[in-house]
Amino acid sequence: MKRFIKINPADNVAVVLADDVKAGEWYDDGTTRVRLLADIPRGHKFALSALTSGEKVVKYGYPIGRAIAPVAPGEWVHTHNLATSLDGNLEYTYAPSCPAPVVPGTPPEVNGYLRANGTMGIRNELWILPTVGCVNGSARSIADALSREYGNVGNIDDIIAFTHNYGCSQLGQDHADTRRALAALARHPNAGGVIVLGLGCENNRIDRLRAEIGGFDPARVRFITAQEVEDEVETGIAVGREILEIMKGDRRTPLPASMLRVGLKCGGSDGLSGITANPLVGLLSDRIIGWGGTTVLTEVPEMFGAETILMNRAESREIFDAIVRLINDFKDYFRQSRQPVYENPSPGNKAGGITTLEEKSLGCIQKGGRSSVAGVLGYADPVVSPGLNLLNAPGNDLVAATALALSGCQLVLFTTGRGTPFGTCVPTLKISTNTRLAVHKPAWIDFDAGTLTGVETPACALERLTSHILAVAGGQKVHQELSHNKEIAIFKTGVTL
Secondary structure, eight states: OOSEEOOSTTOSEEEEOSSOOOTTOEEEOSSOEEEOOSOOOTTOEEESSOBOTTOEEEETTEEEEEESSOBOTTOEESTTTEEOOOOSOOOOOOOOOOOOOOOOOOOOEEEEEEOTTSOEESOOEEEEEESSGGGHHHHHHHHHHHHHHHTTOTTOOEEEEOOOSOSSSBOHHHHHHHHHHHHHHHHOTTEEEEEEEEOSSSSSOHHHHHHHHOSOOTTTEEEEEGGGSSOHHHHHHHHHHHHHHHHTTOOOEEEEGGGOEEEEEEOSOOTTTTTTHHHHHHHHHHHHHHTTOEEEEOOGGGTTTTHHHHHTTBSSHHHHHHHHHHHHHHHHHHHHTTOOTTOOSOHHHHHTTOOSHHHHHHHHGGGGTTOOEEEEEOTTOOOOSSEEEEEOOOSOHHHHHHHHHHTTOSEEEEEESSOOOOOOSSOEEEEESSHHHHHHOTTTOSEEOGGGGTTSOHHHHHHHHHHHHHHHHTTOOOHHHHTTOOOOOOOOOSOBO
């Protein structure tokens, strides 16, 4: 296994890959020879040359901040001597680059569910959607009862209530976003059936939600208003049985993988995220796009500092302008809430070796591969353009992963260096940046990308990950599904009455 890596020839720092690097050890890549001045944790950086105070620190070939004190060759580079250079809005210039051309490929087949609207579901689940938090308990009772009755039916993958705290006492954009989010869930192809359960006095009225959903099969999407029936749980169970009897007839059929829409997310990142798991997911993203499929990259605050790379990959001036609005609108959202724009990375990120937001962002965007940006989506907007899309959502794991599902992603690839058991309403496949995490948390991690530190080539890892993704799309459960960690979180930005 490699002990160190200099990611880009232009870098003036290198990253530790091993767990036992001690002061006095030598880094030697044939061009630069440096003696380490401290014990440096795995995933952390050290200087390859002397840095003066104020000098740019370069990683991934781009500045990740500035030195705030003189740094000697071999010295640990982290929060004590490195700070962000980001400050306020930037002026962006349309300077299109030439992204690596997508390599077209014949899409393999996925055993999925062909829905009436032409989309592909990779699960056949009954979802109970409360319009308001007041009926969360009733929704759970309906799901529990139906699960006991239909839990062993082979082609019914799950019956679950996606509870939330909203749907009333909301104003303006928050109210609209809750309605749009629930409508998007009701349209999702992984749901073979949906029960929308309302209370009856909430401002998220069922008639408005029904209109927001648009065209739907009235036999598979049903609505109940609790205040209008004697027992909403008994009514829900009866309605659920009717839907499930229809769903029992659904069958997986071979469909082209070009119908895949895959969300790209990271959380609990460490210093290896941008070296192992994220670049590997980027290779897979390019492959899916080559098949004619779609990938969606979100976490807008974790594009700050790397946004110009994405802007230069815009397919058109119109897409470029949309990316600029995406970035600046999110900065305005922070400022309107009187919060610092660049309050990132998290304590866990820093412990793992990530020092500045630029460093985090440069690692984060690698999940999007090297393809052109084909579309920019607002919150809960459906995907309309195949290829790489950028989605307006925050970095919060559950809010962002839910947002990916709202845009139609059938599964989410989630890279992590520290691990988490969470998952959203679609399969949330965990990819570890390091093998130690995969060994330590086998019930969390579905795929180990830590092998890329020297055990496995990117080409071999890509084939392994591709096979795994196709198996999951064909019905293989991920750990998050097996542990039943399935939740949604709706993005909230305003006041609560």
